Amino acid sequence: MLIDADNAQPSIADGMLAEVAKYGTAHVKRAYGDWTSQNLRGWKDQLLAQSIQPIQQFGYTTGKNATDSAMIIDAMDLLYTGNLDGFVIVSSDSDFTRLASRIRESGLTVYGFGQRKTPQPFVAACDKFIYAENLTVTAEEPPANNTRKPTNNQLxxxxxLMNLLRNAVDAASDDSGWATLATVGSIINKQRTDFDPRSYGYGKLGELFAATTLFDLQTRSPGEGKQQVVYVRDIRARSEGP
Structure with a gap:
């Protein structure tokens, strides 16, 4: 995990690490910036709490971001060790677009974290991109998305959105129109790396599908002792199968 501390808010640290834990273990956690600057004071509290290693990078020239270069050099060094399965790049800066592409060319997975203002080329260069705005919910403050959660008519x-959901279900469905929700989610993510049901006010993909009222959802048990599987189907396919 390589964090551009000059370009990321410390308030996302807890949510970001919880999100990363869904995909694997962050063995390397580094935050880059000029730690003599008061601008990074908020990050300093997170360093010890989250076991993040600070990497000092002085701004040698006014107007030039030396942090980006340091992160890119370290990323390539880590890539060549051959000890990692993936990278997390935390920044909203388009300068990391080529780095993300290069890492993926080596067969490793790249997860990006940044604000909604992140340029699309960097978002698309990652295997999965998570917006920081979906991670900054505190226990005392209700999720901002809940205040603007769209109605089913708006969805x-x-x-x-409807084309994305329907096309993914169609691509993954069997002859009766049913598809496993996990497979549908994988297809959606490949088509839109920044897709996140939380952006629409829903914590889970199944909840978003249900909210549209345009899909059937069904939970099936593959057998005793096995985890239940959720299936989804476009309601327009009801006449074609059970």
Missing amino acids: KGDAK
């Missing part, structure tokens, strides 16, 4: 009116 149905979002043609881009």
Whole structure:
């Protein structure tokens, strides 16, 4: 995990590490910036609490971001060790677009974290991109998305979203129109690396599908002692299968 501390807010640290834990273990955690600057004071409290190693990088020239270069050099050094399965790049800076692409060319997974203002080329260069705004919810403060959670009519009116969901279900479905939700989610992520049901006010993909009222959801048990599997189907396929 390589963090551009000059370009990321410390408030995302807890949520970000919890998110990373869904995909694997962060064996390397480094935060880059000029730690003599008061601008990074908020990050200093997170360093010890989250066992993040600070990497000092002085700004040698006004207007130039030396942090980016240091992160890229270290990333390539880590890549060549051959000891890692993936990288987490925390920044909203498009300068890391080529780095993400290069890491993926070596067969490793790249997870990006940044704000919604992150340029699309960097978002697309990652295998998965998570927006920081979806991670900054505190226990005392209700999720911001809940205040603007769209109604089912608004969801149905979002043609881009509906096409994404329907096309993914269609691609993964069997002859009766049913598809496992996990497979559908994988297809959606490949098509849109920044897709996140939390962006629509829902914590889970299944909840988002249900909210549209345009899909059937069914939970099946593959057998005793096995984990239940959730299936999804476009309601338009009801006439074609059970």
